[in-house]
Amino acid sequence: QQPVQSPQAVILREGEDAVINCSSSKALYSVHWYRQKHGEAPVFLMILLKGGEQKGHEKISASFNEKKQQSSLYLTASQLSYSGTYFCGTESYSRNLIFGKGTKLSVKP
Amino acid sequence: GAVVSQHPSRVICKSGTSVKIECRSLDFQATTMFWYRQFPKQSLMLMATSNEGSKATYEQGVEKDKFLINHASLTLSTLTVTSAHPEDSSFYICSARKAGDRLGGEKLFFGSGTQLSVL
Numbered sequence: 583q584q585p586v587q588s589p590q591a592v593i594l595r596e597g598e599d600a601v602i603n604c605s606s607s608k609a610l611y612s613v614h615w616y617r618q619k620h621g622e623a624p625v626f627l628m629i630l631l632k633g634g635e636q637k638g639h640e641k642i643s644a645s646f647n648e649k650k651q652q653s654s655l656y657l658t659a660s661q662l663s664y665s666g667t668y669f670c671g672t673e674s675y676s677r678n679l680i681f682g683k684g685t686k687l688s689v690k691p
Numbered sequence: 692g693a694v695v696s697q698h699p700s701r702v703i704c705k706s707g708t709s710v711k712i713e714c715r716s717l718d719f720q721a722t723t724m725f726w727y728r729q730f731p732k733q734s735l736m737l738m739a740t741s742n743e744g745s746k747a748t749y750e751q752g753v754e755k756d757k758f759l760i761n762h763a764s765l766t767l768s769t770l771t772v773t774s775a776h777p778e779d780s781s782f783y784i785c786s787a788r789k790a791g792d793r794l795g796g797e798k799l800f801f802g803s804g805t806q807l808s809v810l
Contacts, residue, residue, distance in 0.1 A: 626798045629797070629798055669734065
């Protein structure tokens with residue numbers, strides 16, 4: 583079952599922060615975050631495995647609440663290069679990775 | 692780093708023809724490969740999971756006779772769109788999971804995608 587992402591779209595000025603949420607109705611083994619630019623393949627950002635785990639990648643970090651079956655991606659001090667569509671992918675115990683509908687992030691100068 | 696090569700990157704074909712898309716893991720063995728389809732401004736929809744040496748597992752609503760998947764070796768999976776029609780036009784992306792990943796939670800390595808346009 584497809585995870586639900588929110589918001590659908592975000593417009594930021596350079597330097598602003600954003601949070602993207604991802605929730606699932608199924609028990610999760612892991613949550614993946616990817617960023618995709620138009621016409622390109624998704625680029626891996628991070629995976630979260632344990633409940634409550636937080637991981638960081640430059641100024642992009644994420645948390646995973648296993649109990650609530652939710653994950654959030656935090657983008658701080660956004661840069662122009664952060665623009666793109668962010669997908670969360672949820673992996674249940676069947677091992678298939680199902681992606682949410684994506685959140686389009688636009689960072690303006 | 693692990694590299695997945697996908698070819699062709701773009702194909703234009705006439706309605707009724709078949710198109711084969713290749714997905715190769717260049718520097719690792721992939722026991723599992725996934726095929727996704729993406730319409731413009733939409734999400735990556737999982738079509739099928741391909742395991743080396745066995746039949747692919749298709750997601751609900753995906754016609755297995757229409758989208759033939761072959762995973763003949765640990766480094767190659769192919770997707771053949773048979774008798775393509777304009778509604779099959781889409782961006783197709785493969786991804787691979789490294790062999791030896793039994794615990795899950797390992798990232799997928801994506802190919803660069805194939806833009807299929809059926810006239």
